[in-house]
Structures are given as C-alpha cells and as structure tokens.
Amino acid sequence: MKSNALIKxxxxxxxxxxxxxxxxxxxxxxxxxxxNKRIVDDYYRIExxxxxxxxxxxxxxxxxxxxxxxxGLGKTTITFPAGFIDKxxxxxxxxxxxxxxxxxxxxxxxxxxxxxxxxxxxxYGKAHYFIAxxxxxxxxxxxxxxxxxxxxxxxxDELLSAIAQGELSLLPGIxxxxxxxxxxxxxxxxxxx
Amino acid sequence: MKSNALIKxxxxxxxxxxxxxxxxxxxxxxxxxxxNKRIVDDYYRIExxxxxxxxxxxxxxxxxxxxxxxxGLGKTTITFPAGFIDKxxxxxxxxxxxxxxxxxxxxxxxxxxxxxxxxxxxxYGKAHYFIAxxxxxxxxxxxxxxxxxxxxxxxxDELLSAIAQGELSLLPGIxxxxxxxxxxxxxxxxxxx
Numbered sequence: 393m394k395s396n397a398l399i400k401x402x403x404x405x406x407x408x409x410x411x412x413x414x415x416x417x418x419x420x421x422x423x424x425x426x427x428n429k430r431i432v433d434d435y436y437r438i439e440x441x442x443x444x445x446x447x448x449x450x451x452x453x454x455x456x457x458x459x460x461x462x463x464g465l466g467k468t469t470i471t472f473p474a475g476f477i478d479k480x481x482x483x484x485x486x487x488x489x490x491x492x493x494x495x496x497x498x499x500x501x502x503x504x505x506x507x508x509x510x511x512x513x514x515x516y517g518k519a520h521y522f523i524a525x526x527x528x529x530x531x532x533x534x535x536x537x538x539x540x541x542x543x544x545x546x547x548x549d550e551l552l553s554a555i556a557q558g559e560l561s562l563l564p565g566i567x568x569x570x571x572x573x574x575x576x577x578x579x580x581x582x583x584x585x
Numbered sequence: 586m587k588s589n590a591l592i593k594x595x596x597x598x599x600x601x602x603x604x605x606x607x608x609x610x611x612x613x614x615x616x617x618x619x620x621n622k623r624i625v626d627d628y629y630r631i632e633x634x635x636x637x638x639x640x641x642x643x644x645x646x647x648x649x650x651x652x653x654x655x656x657g658l659g660k661t662t663i664t665f666p667a668g669f670i671d672k673x674x675x676x677x678x679x680x681x682x683x684x685x686x687x688x689x690x691x692x693x694x695x696x697x698x699x700x701x702x703x704x705x706x707x708x709y710g711k712a713h714y715f716i717a718x719x720x721x722x723x724x725x726x727x728x729x730x731x732x733x734x735x736x737x738x739x740x741x742d743e744l745l746s747a748i749a750q751g752e753l754s755l756l757p758g759i760x761x762x763x764x765x766x767x768x769x770x771x772x773x774x775x776x777x778x
Contacts, residue, residue, distance in 0.1 A: 401659075509658060
C-alpha cells in the first residue's frame with residue numbers, strides 16, 4: 393500500500409448529542425472542518441454497545457445456531473449466539489457468558505477471529521468475533537421473553553442453503569461463517585484460552 | 586432445521602419517529618407486544634439508506650481498494666468501492682455508477698454475492714454485495730471533498746496483512762472479501778450481466 397500522505401484527517405469543531413436512549417443508542421452530531429477548510433455541520437455518528445458473536449463448532453463439524461424472531465428484521469431468522477458486552481466486561485468473558493446463557497454450552501477452546509466495525513461512516517457497532525470448540529452442555533439455557541430461542545446444530549451445507557433461501561440474511565452471522573470457514577483467514581485466528 | 590412453531594412474532598402496537606436527519610438517518614420507537622403479552626414501549630429501530638459494496642478484481646487477481654479518511658472511525662482506512670443507492674435506483678446500477686465515479690473503472694462482468702442486513706436488532710443498513718470483473722479504466726474518478734480517495738490494487742496477501750495490522754477493520758470490506766474468496770460460497774454467486 394502506498395503511503396497515505398494525500399489523505400488528510402478531518403478536524404472536529406464541535407459535537408453534540410442529539411438523541412439518546414440509554415443504554416441502547418446515542419446519536420451525535422459533529423461539526424467538522426474538511427481538509428479544504430469547508431465546514432460541514434451535520435455529520436452524524438451513532439454510538440451503540442459493543443457486542444460479541446460466537447461460531448461454536450461441534451466435534452462433528454456442525455455449527456450451533458439459534459432461530460429467533462428479530463423485531464428489526466420483522467421475522468424469524470437464523471442467528472448465531474451473540475450479545476452485548478456488559479460495562480467493564482472483557483469481550484471473551486461476554487462471549488463465554490452469552491454462549492452459556494443462550495445455549496447452555498461451555499467451550500474448552502476459544503479463538504479470537506477479529507474485532508470489526510459494522511459501519512465506518514457512522515462508527516456503528518463494534519463486534520468481537522470468536523470461534524468456540526470442544527462444547528459441553530452443562531446447564532439449561534436461560535429464558536428471556538425478549539429473546540425466545542430455538543437452539544440447534546446445522547451442517548455447513550444446511551447453513552449455505554439457509555443463506556440461499558433467505559433464512560440467514562444478517563451480515564454478522566454470514567460474515568462469521570465466511571471468515572471461520574475461509575482457509576485464507578486461518579492464520580488470522582488466535583487461540584486465546 | 587426444525588420448524589419454528591415455537592418462535593412467535595411480536596405485534597407492533599404503535600410506531601413513532603423520534604429522530605430524523607434526512608436523508609441519512611431516522612430513529613423509530615416501537616411499542617411492541619411480546620408473545621407472552623408483555624408490552625415493551627422502547628424498542629428502537631434505525632432507518633438508513635441501502636448501499637452497494639463492490640469487490641472488483643483485476644485479471645491478475647488483485648483487488649481494487651480505496652484508502653480514505655472515515656470520520657466515524659476517526660482515521661484513514663482501507664475500504665472497497667461503495668455508496669448509497671439513489672432513490673428508485675436499481676442496486677446493480679448503483680454499483681456500476683459508484684465504481685465508475687470513485688475509481689474510473691467499468692466492469693464487463695457483474696455477479697451478485699448477496700444482500701445482507703448489517704444489524705437485525707435495529708434493522709440497520711441493507712447492503713448489496715457485488716463482484717466486478719473484466720475491468721477497464723475509462724474515466725478520471727470524480728472528486729469529492731467529503732470522500733478523498735486514493736485508489737490502488739492490492740493482492741490477497743496484502744489485504745490479509747492489512748487486516749492483521751488493523752488497516753482494514755470495517756466489517757463490510759472484510760466480509761465481502763471473506764465471502765468472495767471462500768470456495769463454499771461460490772455456488773451462491775449469480776452472474777447478472
């Protein structure tokens with residue numbers, strides 16, 4: 393990659409919170425000065441909680457998925473174990489907690505696949521991706537009326553046909569599967585426990 | 586996958602727009618009734634413009650990338666050609682327009698990789714992913730002071746090391762690369778032109 397000498401950062405002149413719904417959502421309006429000195433007074437950023445996403449594999453190579461109603465999407469869809477990180481919680485701990493709470497499984501090996509920003513324009517959503525292996529079922533999943541889940545294991549072929557049929561259309565789930573099963577990305581995986 | 590008989594949809598009782606910054610952003614607050622009849626009056630959804638993202642490959646297997654300052658992220662980063670879809674515009678047309686505007690390239694073959702939702706909880710952001718091949722440089726890129734770009738071609742190895750070094754951390758770019766280079770996902774690609 394060439395140097396980025398040509399690409400200048402913007403200067404933030406002022407920022408104000410224009411909408412807030414704690415702890416879910418905060419909209420921040422920035423006034424910025426561009427490199428050519430032009431002032432733009434309506435650049436919006438969105439603050440949300442960081443979250444974890446887990447690709448949990450059985451010894452047979454099947455993947456732990458959830459079927460749940462997603463109100464944003466307005467329908468039932470296939471998702472992967474996931475959840476918001478609590479205040480002061482480490483991402484790995486959040487991943488272990490969410491996997492156990494949502495599915496009842498504990499994993500013996502955890503790998504960090506990467507930490508990604510969903511939208512760099514608005515800085516919306518930071519996601520920590522993990523692979524969990526060596527699964528043991530140790531507890532009943534916790535019930536939540538906001539998150540009714542049906543937990544099951546799907547093969548890779550079943551996941552691919554779910555994508556083709558639109559039953560799995562959320563980018564986080566599709567991307568964790570695409571990264572976890574892509575030989576090119578293997579050297580980026582880091583075993584952390 | 587088992588039937589989803591257990592998973593019930595929520596009922597929307599009312600919706601109101603609680604923040605609006607046209608055409609960028611709209612926050613909608615829903616009052617919903619859960620399957621157990623409990624009422625939740627603060628479910629927030631976010632409406633944004635749909636966008637296109639393009640993985641453009643040279644005959645030598647290199648990938649067309651941009652280096653740009655992303656104010657949401659607060660730094661210069663590697664991105665892929667992308668842009669919002671104009672009102673009444675077809676996603677393929679938006680992809681062809683954005684590729685030409687941002688990089689000066691036209692592609693002879695287009696494949697649709699899939700259409701994905703960034704966040705199913707808030708219904709944030711719908712992205713149409715394309716692979717473009719057979720590239721011809723036919724015009725000077727259009728300049729925009731909101732989007733200063735440095736265009737170049739990177740090899741897959743260079744892209745992987747950019748991810749390892751944090752120079753490519755945005756999920757859309759990483760996920761389009763992970764899907765486009767994943768042999769499992771090949772049968773999901775559809776040649777559209």
